[in-house]
Amino acid sequence: xxRDHFRVMRVDLATGRGEIQTVDGRDLYAGGSGLAALxxxxxxxxxxxxxDPDQPLIFAIGPLTGLFPLMSKTVCAFKSPYHxxxxxxxxxxxxxxxxxxADLDALVLTGKAPTLSCLSIGSRHMELRxxxxxxxxxxxxxxxxxxRMFSGAGHRSILRIGPAGEALSAMACVIVDTYRxxxxxxxxxxxxxxxxxxxxxxxxxxxxxPEGKDYPKLFQDVYGLLTGTEMMHKYHNLGTAENVVxxxxxxxxxxxxxxxxxxxxxVEISGEKFAEKTLLRNAACxxxxxxxxxxxxxxxxFMEPNQYxxxxxxYDHEPIFAVGCMLAVTDPFAALDIMExxxxxxxxxxxxxxxxxxxxxxxxxxxxxxxxxxVPLRFGDxxxxxxxxxxxxxxxxEFYRLLASGTLPAARRFGGExxxxxxxxxxxxYATGExxxxxxxxGLRHSHLDAGGYxxxxxxxxxxxxxxxxxxxxxxxxxxxxxxxxxCLFARGVYTEARLAECLKAVGYSKLAENIQAVxxxxxxxxxxxxxxxxxxxxxxxxxxxxxxxxxxKGPIDLAYLQSLKSEYGxxxxxxxxxxxxxxxxxxxxxxxxxxxxESR
Amino acid sequence: MKILTAPRMERCIGCHSCSLACARxxxxxxxxxxxxxxxxxxxxxxxxFEARTCLACDPAPCAAACPTGxxxxxxxxxxxxxxxxxxxxxECAAACPVDAVYLAADGDPFVCIHCxxxxxxxxxxxLEHTNLPGPGPAGDPATGGQP
Numbered sequence: 001x002x003r004d005h006f007r008v009m010r011v012d013l014a015t016g017r018g019e020i021q022t023v024d025g026r027d028l029y030a031g032g033s034g035l036a037a038l039x040x041x042x043x044x045x046x047x048x049x050x051x052d053p054d055q056p057l058i059f060a061i062g063p064l065t066g067l068f069p070l071m072s073k074t075v076c077a078f079k080s081p082y083h084x085x086x087x088x089x090x091x092x093x094x095x096x097x098x099x100x101x102a103d104l105d106a107l108v109l110t111g112k113a114p115t116l117s118c119l120s121i122g123s124r125h126m127e128l129r130x131x132x133x134x135x136x137x138x139x140x141x142x143x144x145x146x147x148r149m150f151s152g153a154g155h156r157s158i159l160r161i162g163p164a165g166e167a168l169s170a171m172a173c174v175i176v177d178t179y180r181x182x183x184x185x186x187x188x189x190x191x192x193x194x195x196x197x198x199x200x201x202x203x204x205x206x207x208x209x210p211e212g213k214d215y216p217k218l219f220q221d222v223y224g225l226l227t228g229t230e231m232m233h234k235y236h237n238l239g240t241a242e243n244v245v246x247x248x249x250x251x252x253x254x255x256x257x258x259x260x261x262x263x264x265x266x267v268e269i270s271g272e273k274f275a276e277k278t279l280l281r282n283a284a285c286x287x288x289x290x291x292x293x294x295x296x297x298x299x300x301x302f303m304e305p306n307q308y309x310x311x312x313x314x315y316d317h318e319p320i321f322a323v324g325c326m327l328a329v330t331d332p333f334a335a336l337d338i339m340e341x342x343x344x345x346x347x348x349x350x351x352x353x354x355x356x357x358x359x360x361x362x363x364x365x366x367x368x369x370x371x372x373x374x375v376p377l378r379f380g381d382x383x384x385x386x387x388x389x390x391x392x393x394x395x396x397x398e399f400y401r402l403l404a405s406g407t408l409p410a411a412r413r414f415g416g417e418x419x420x421x422x423x424x425x426x427x428x429x430y431a432t433g434e435x436x437x438x439x440x441x442x443g444l445r446h447s448h449l450d451a452g453g454y455x456x457x458x459x460x461x462x463x464x465x466x467x468x469x470x471x472x473x474x475x476x477x478x479x480x481x482x483x484x485x486x487x488c489l490f491a492r493g494v495y496t497e498a499r500l501a502e503c504l505k506a507v508g509y510s511k512l513a514e515n516i517q518a519v520x521x522x523x524x525x526x527x528x529x530x531x532x533x534x535x536x537x538x539x540x541x542x543x544x545x546x547x548x549x550x551x552x553x554k555g556p557i558d559l560a561y562l563q564s565l566k567s568e569y570g571x572x573x574x575x576x577x578x579x580x581x582x583x584x585x586x587x588x589x590x591x592x593x594x595x596x597x598x599e600s601r
Numbered sequence: 602m603k604i605l606t607a608p609r610m611e612r613c614i615g616c617h618s619c620s621l622a623c624a625r626x627x628x629x630x631x632x633x634x635x636x637x638x639x640x641x642x643x644x645x646x647x648x649x650f651e652a653r654t655c656l657a658c659d660p661a662p663c664a665a666a667c668p669t670g671x672x673x674x675x676x677x678x679x680x681x682x683x684x685x686x687x688x689x690x691x692e693c694a695a696a697c698p699v700d701a702v703y704l705a706a707d708g709d710p711f712v713c714i715h716c717x718x719x720x721x722x723x724x725x726x727x728l729e730h731t732n733l734p735g736p737g738p739a740g741d742p743a744t745g746g747q748p
Contacts, residue, residue, distance in 0.1 A: 001631065066631050069618070097617070101633065124706065154615075154641025154650070155633050178647060206632035206705060209625060216625065223618075227724055281649075284616035286633070289724040291614035312647050 001207040002063070002508050006035055006105040009126070010043075011119060013194050014053065014111035016128035018121075023106075027511045027519075030484040031062035033088060034523040035106055036077035037530055040086060043108060046533045050079040050186075051168065051193035053112040060106040061096045062486035063509050064500075065287075068219060069226055070491040072096050072285040074176075075483060079534060081170040081186040081193075082406060082425060086530040088445050088483075089187050092285035092293075093180035094203070096486055098157035101203030113195035116166075120150050122202030134197050138162050138344040139175045142198060150200040160198040161188040162346020164393035168192050169404040171351040171392070171426075175343065179283060179293050179314040183348040184425060184447060214506040222503070225494045227289050235292035235490050236282075240317035241271030243429070244325070250458070251553045252432045255325045256379055257357035258421045258546050261431045265330040269320055278332050280312055285488070292490060298336045313340045321429030322353025326421070327360065327385055334382035341386040345393035352392055354426035355407045356385055362416045372399035372414065408542070418545040432457035434558060435468045437547050438565040442538050442573060444476070444527055449489055451475040461554060463561035469568045473576070480527070481520040522583065528573055529580035538570030602677030603730050604715045605638070607652040612725040615640060615650050619719040619728060626718045628711065634703055637713030638728075655679050655701045655713035657733060663712065666696035672712075678733055679715050 006023040029038045036058050043056040058077040065071045074095040080087035099107065103123045115132045129149070134142055139162045146158050157177055164172035165188030172188025173181045182188075191197070209215060226232055234242055247253035248266040255263045267273065278296035285293070299310040313336045323342070324335040342349040360377040362368045370376045374396060375387045395401035403410040407426055411417040421427045423437055424446030430436050432454045439453025440446055448454055451472045460468070478497070479489065487495050495503075497516050504513035512519060543566065550557050623636035633639065638654040657678025664672045664680045671686035672693050680693075689708030694700075703711040717730030 066621075097633065100631075154639065204634060204706075206624070206630050206635040209629050209631055219625070223722070282614050284614040286615065286617050287621065289616045289618045289722070291616060291724065293614075 001100070001103060002210065006031070007103060008039065008106045008108060009104050009121060010108040010110070011121075011126065011128070012111040013109055013113040013117065013119070013128065013196060016113070018126040026063070026509075027515065028522060029526075030481070030512055030519050030523070031065075031105060032060055032073070032075045032486040033480055033483040033527065034519065035060040035062075035484070036075045036088060037523060037526045039106055039108055040077050040530055041526070043110065044079060044086075044530075044534075050081045050084050050190065053194070054110060055079050055190070057109040057187070057190050057194060057196075058106060059095065059099065060486075061099045061104075062484055063512065064485050064487075064503055064507070065096050066100040067215075067507050068222055068503050070288045070290065070488045070494075071486055072287045072488055073483070073486040074099065075486060076174070076182045076187050078187055078190045081168065081189040083185075083535075085534040085536050086527070087185040087187075088527070089182040089184050090449075090483065090486075091174070091176045091180045091182045092288075092488065093157060093176035094286040095157040095159060095176050095201060097286040098155070098201035098203035101155070101205045102201055103205045103207075107199075107201075109194060109196065112193065116195050116197050118146060118149070118198040118200065119196060120200040120202065122152075122156075123205030125202070131197050135166065136163055137197075139346050140178075140344060143175075143178060146198050146200055150202070152200075152202045152204065155203050157201045157203070158198060159201075160346075161191045161196075162344060162393065163390075164346040164404070165189055165192040166197075167393060167395050167404075169347065169393060169395060170406060171348050171355065171404055172346055173348040175346060179295065180285065181348065183350060184445065188346050188348075210507050218502055218506045222494065222499070223289070226491065231493050232290045232490065236290050238271035238275055239292050239294045239315075241274050241294065241315060241320055243271070243317040244320055245270045245272065247430065247432075250432070251551065252430060252457075253325055254321060254421065254427065254429060254431045256328045257326055257361045257419060258427070258431060258550065259361070261550055261552055263325075263328075265328075266325060268330040269324040269332050269335055271317070274315055274320070274332050278315075278336060283314075288488065290490070296332070296336050298333050298340060311340055313343070315339060318429050319349045319353070322350045322426075323356075323385065325429070326353050326357035327382075328379035329382045329385070330380070331382070338382055338385050338389070341389045345389055347389060347393050350428065351426040352389060354421050355392065355403050355410075356388055358407045358411065358416065358420050359388070359403060361419055362411075362414065365416065367415045368399065372397070374400075408544075417542075420544050421546060422542070422544060423547070424541060430454040431550050431552060433550075433552050433554060434463070434562045434565055435460075435472070437543060437557075437562065438569055439472055441541050441543050442566065442569050444531060449479070451479065457552075463558055465561070465564045465568050468565060469572055472569060473572050477517075477520045477524045480523040481516055484519070484523055522580075525576045525580035525583070528577040529584065532574075532577040538566075538573050541566070541570075602675070602715070602732075603717060604657040604678050604733055605654060605713055605717055605719070606729045606731060607638075607654060607727055608729055609725070609727045610650060610652055613640065613650040613652070613727050614725060615642065616724065618722040618724065619652075622722040623713075623719045627714065627716065635705055635709070635711045636703070637711060638719055639703060652727070653700055653703075655715070656699055657715065662696040662698065663693035663702060666692040668692060675715070677715075680712060682712065682714060
């Protein structure tokens with residue numbers, strides 16, 4: 001389990017045959033984001049489309065998964081249906097530990113199954129099973145059947161797609177263990193294109209731990225920091241939903257399709273209100289004692305007299321922003337209803353919420369009508385949004401098919417590009433200012449998690465382009481190592497570079513521990529190289545006018561600063577990709593050296 | 602003698618910290634199976650979690666079933682395990698009425714030894730290391746017999 005190489009299962013879904021591969025590069029690419037990039041560069045066809053059966057769908061974990069708490073994410077890499085370029089998406093749940101206990105550092109899926117299928121893997125089995133009868137099933141019905149079909153309750157992870165994934169929607173997510181998601185950039189459609197309805201990972205292996213006292217002592221120290229101090233209090237308490245009030249007070253909360261950055265009604269869907277009114281319980285990713293997953297409840301009167309059913313829905317800041325704030329739905333139960341519907345159909349709730357916010361403003365302005373939206377859309381009308389999500393998931397007409405491919409393509413066809421809230425993809429829930437807007441617009445994953453631009457905006461008032469871009473590049477680099485470890489980013493205060501080095505050393509990865517900065521940089525540049533190799537051009541990224549009309553606590557957006565940031569960050573990103581291109585030229589020598597070292601062992 | 606009970610499992614968040622701690626500290630393993638306490642969702646995550654752990658039977662059917670004396674009755678309930686006597690026949694697991702004995706792929710059995718080392722790792726205080734509860738209102742057997 002602790003090894004100087006990667007153990008990878010590769011499955012050809014067309015034949016149902018698997019293969020265990022030994023892949024060199026542990027000390028160069030570490031795992032997680034680095035391993036995913038390495039495997040993508042070896043198996044993807046940059047010139048072929050995202051849905052070509054040859055394209056890989058990759059799931060990778062890190063060297064510390066299972067060995068330390070909160071090393072609990074899985075990195076998914078693929079060619080995205082959203083932009084047909086390299087993409088990464090991260091999810092919690094149980095999949096990381098399940099892969100660890102299946103004794104795999106990564107799973108690589110290629111080919112297309114002949115019928116709708118489910119893949120089941122474990123440390124001692126691999127099977128592709130026909131599930132054609134599940135076509136069109138929502139994610140809950142799919143989960144229930146897969147749980148019945150495959151054994152191992154509690155110690156397995158079930159990944160699945162809903163109707164949106166089957167319809168190849170670029171906003172389709174992969175649901176992990178009911179409450180977590182590979183949400184953004186369309187991983188669900190990649191599974192759909194491979195005729196793969198689900199993946200069941202059975203974590204049924206066990207391993208001997210490293211000898212000596214260092215590891216258990218260090219584990220205890222890290223565990224103590226995570227549970228015995230205030231460092232994780234926010235996530236354990238209200239969760240990320242705490243951000244709603246903070247951002248609203250700052251005038252940095254996107255509201256009503258970003259027509260505003262604060263609204264008195266936002267307090268009704270604050271983390272505090274969600275906890276007070278809807279919070280049913282918390283849950284955790286396997287291997288994380290923090291338990292940041294907040295499950296709210298909704299109940300539905302489905303029949304007279306007094307016949308109710310109830311559902312549990314996970315909420316966070318981002319879903320609240322996307323279907324609460326952006327759609328001006330200010331009742332927490334109504335917002336949970338929309339989140340639940342997005343989950344059921346297998347749509348990424350952030351992308352879908354922001355897309356519907358644009359469609360609603362376009363409806364208000366008369367740019368589109370019910371002829372396009374099928375159901376009339378009005379801000380605050382939660383029932384309409386729930387229906388619209390099904391139209392969006394299935395692509396019921398040309399309008400919804402275009403909208404599912406991205407808000408900007410729909411806006412280009414119907415009008416309303418100015419108010420499409422798109423920063424590389426549909427925006428995340430921060431309107432903190434210029435640095436965040438550019439960070440998301442140009443960032444590798446177009447995610448608020450690529451770098452802490454939202455935080456930089458809050459700490460700096462001077463428009464210093466060089467300082468801001470330097471921060472984005474450096475912060476991305478350090479996050480690359482964390483995501484190579486598959487650490488939850490909430491734990492970044494605990495997993496400092498020095499502590500990560502200690503953790504790696506304690507379990508036998510001394511060389512990695514000594515080269516953290518170089519490995520971070522290699523992963524950062526390699527990911528950018530892959531993005532450019534699959535067609536990325538930062539100069540072609542648009543920042544719609546709506547973002548330049550935003551007014552935050554600092555005042556109106558500084559358009560000149562925004563444009564300078566975009567141009568300079570784009571230049572730096574190009575340089576990062578070029579750096580990896582140079583390394584590629586010397587790579588064959590590194591590989592040759594590794595191979596000869598391995599042979600001599 | 603104290604035993605491990607899980608009287609507050611409705612608080613469980615499914616982090617597996619207890620079973621990972623047992624595997625790590627008692628058995629020197631990285632595993633969520635080869636442990637004396639195992640956490641499972643019952644029918645999906647929406648239904649919460651249950652702890653599969655020894656309920657400290659006295660007499661213990663697993664000890665009675667063990668043909669080589671590897672499992673013997675523990676004072677206060679449960680079993681004392683002597684791994685060096687185990688022939689990996691699996692009779693202990695078959696005899697356990699509540700699936701508390703885990704058999705590894707090679708037949709090696711894992712059961713709670715009531716040492717309580719998992720207890721401090723539970724972030725929600727679901728577990729207790731306590732003296733066997735005396736007579737009182739009947740409780741849920743999965744909670745260690747506590748009401």
